[in-house]
Amino acid sequence: MTHEIIHPEGWLPAKGYANGVLAKDGTLHIGGQIGWDGTKQFVGGGFVGQMRQALKNIAAIVEAAGGQVSDVARLTWFVTDKSVYLAHQAEVGAAYREVFGKHFPAMSMVVVADLIEDEALVEIEATAHIG
Template sequence: MGLRTIHPEGWAPALGYANGMLSEDGTLHIGGQIGWNEQKVFESHDFIGQMTQVLQNIKAIVEAAGGQVDDLARLTWFVKSKADYMAHQEEIGAAYRLVMGRHFPAMSLVVVADLLEDEALLEIEATAHIAHP
């Protein structure tokens, strides 16, 4: 079987990348998700709105692989503005819990100079372990 590409139903095609790759042992590698919706449209242009969309995207990929949010083992955040992130700590926590509940995997946050998509304010990549893929 090897690796299986994970692409949530109804999403616009991923061109030149995969949203997720699921291995036989249940390890799910989720490529960097940005704040656009399943049709690659940015509905929000603020940090909290995009962050919420990113987390919803990650959740959709995990579910498409047969898992759930609690299967997430790691999140790596890439943010364009440390000041924007720091200024919204309370809202970040509330938005995170809205999508992910009280599951807090290992996390890293890296401040970056830019992201490929000009409208993107952050990108998050993830790793999950699905018990029975």
């Protein structure tokens, strides 16, 4: 097998996608994570709460693959409202550091018209290198 599906223990099954795919070379591709927990229940706290949860989900997937958040090399953010992000930058920074500390991988942010899950305000995908 050239890759392994990564799915944190206790999470509900991913249907039609994988949360993480670990390639033989140690590259971990993490599918877009939104502001719901492992039971697919959205957390409170609006944009910042959802962003924090999406980052926690990424951390859980990296850890399930045997890594840590410092192994994340890239984050791509998809946000539905640029003004909400800009209005909450201080809280965004604090929530980010709560999960990723002072680790800042390469990042891009894209403003999108909508996300597949109606309640989702942000989706973040990642690439990490394990080992």
